[in-house]
Amino acid sequence: MSSEAFGFERSSVESVVVPVPESTAELAFEGALRPRSLSEFVGQTKVRAQLELLLQAAALQSRTPDHILLAGPPGLGKTTLAMIVAHESDRPLRMSSGPAIQHAGDLAALLSSLVPGEVLFIDEIHRMARSAEEMLYLAMEDFRIDIMVGKGAGATSIPLDLAPFTLVGATTRSGLLPNPLRDRFGFTAHLEFYSDDELAHVISRASRLLELEIDSESLGEIAGRSRGTPRIANRLLRRVRDFSLVNGREGLEAVQAALKLYDVDDLGLDRLDRAVLSTIIQQFGGGPVGLGTLAASVGEEAETIESVAEPFLVRMGLISRTPRGRVATRKAWEHLGIAQRESALFRDGL
Template sequence: MTENFQRFLSNDTGEEERFQESRLRPEGFEEYIGQSKVVENIHVMVESSNIRQQAMDHALLSGPPGLGKTSLAMLVAKALGSELHVISGPAIEKKGDLAAILTNLQPRDVLFIDEIHRMHISVEEILYSAMEDFRLDIVIGQGPSARTMQIEVSPFTLIGATTRSGLLSNPLRTRFMANLHFDFYQPEELAKIISNNAQKLNLEVESDALSHMAKCSRGTPRIANRILRRVRDFALVDGGNKINEEQVLKSLSLMEIDEYGLDRMDRKILSVILDYYGGGPVGIDALCATLAEDRSTIEDVFEPFLLKEGFLIRTPRGREISEKAKEHIAKYSN
């Protein structure tokens, strides 16, 4: 069975998405656009580690999904000439699983823990001494016969990723030397990313099509890539590899993305606050219950962009929508 065929049968869109994403990942720092503060910090840390030939200091990357945290971790490992080990925080169920991963690391390897704020607390505790002293304190047995065993770990670098650094426990957060925040991207930066990736996909993009895609990407490279791949389908069906603005408009409307880059869920959040709560303020728990959505999804995935663009306002009594949001909803429901 060819790889393509297997993927076609697989129902797992997550896997397909990951595969497509891996094709468009920046392969070197020169392809990593924007986030200049974060990149500058990381550069110094990498270079210092290379000069010392010791492990790079631990770094925490925080920010909404799709802004380039995983991609950056990959570039760091590459620049250190080390191996990258990727794990997802909530997927580690037992202390022993994490201990096994840690004891298998080579000196200067990078351990990337995604969604590190969702790790089980008992597993998290293993990390404290590993990060600080490159040592594991393991308790063997129970009750009066219990004893502590210490196991050495190679000096390694932990890169943690989280949607919000405030979600981390204090002991864990203070063990990171650098706490780096990712911001949403400017349209010009997204345009550069889209144009680089169009080249990788062998596409030509007209300039108004490019700026339109950049403007509607919700400040997020992952969404920019998704839009680009959708528009490519239109271009292919139209029999070419050149993308024009009309194809962009058609794709965006099919994806239900509006001129501000808001999608259906963004607009639903705003209109629920307007229709059910008179525009707010409404507490986050009541809002999530009405939307039948997870609180963390709303707070970490949707809210940051709505707040940044001034559609949503946070007040001590809850969330409110702005005049801009009301105008936008009115326009959209016509």
């Protein structure tokens, strides 16, 4: 896997003719990797089959597809699937996000500007303002909203008809969605983490699109450290490519050296993950330790620990959540190479 194999000449490192803004390069990279149809989408086999049936049924009946809720951890393809829904339905796509809709007026302006059949994608939909959520109930069911004009006793409700549309909502925390909103989605898809084989397929596809050559051992190494997430796999692929380009090294050795440089270990743990584990073990004897105390000790926000590091550590069996706090498991002690201390926790089999 040489730098030339990645599609670059060594001389290009030394003579740059036109600098490309980093933001433009990132967008071009991500855009090149996004599949444009369900047949190109890797993984999520059951969700793909369900979506294909839903879209085909809507096309046969000449109607807009049902509203769709995509739930799952970050980086598994929720935005990509929303784009595919619009593409396969041959409909325009409008994109927004929950944090950007903080007033009912924001949502009213967005909905009233939709054209018939348009697909509206709202990312992190659970973070919408409550007043906007309540307006969305009527819009999803009857394709209309009520606009309040005036204040106090003289306030008047004016109904406004909307063009039929398909709402695709994405959320990483479906439990925060109110039941009335969740129930109005015709289809809810739960995206799962990818297997190593599926991630190897993702990386292989990305390599072909970017005209890179990468051997099977390197594919497996990157896939095994990607935390079951295609977004991370594609990011690590780019970092390995950069390392090979700059250092002129190739093959599995280059992959391992690049990932070591970026603090990604054999299990895919990064700096924050290892900081959480080592803090629980070294400062608190393996736990239990409360989330607030753990966050203060690591120097991160509690929400960051809970939403970024903890889900993966729990899924890998490295920490356990108990009523008294977080506890490091035997696997965590072994992974960090720290001798286990005999305690009631280990006698209980953690």
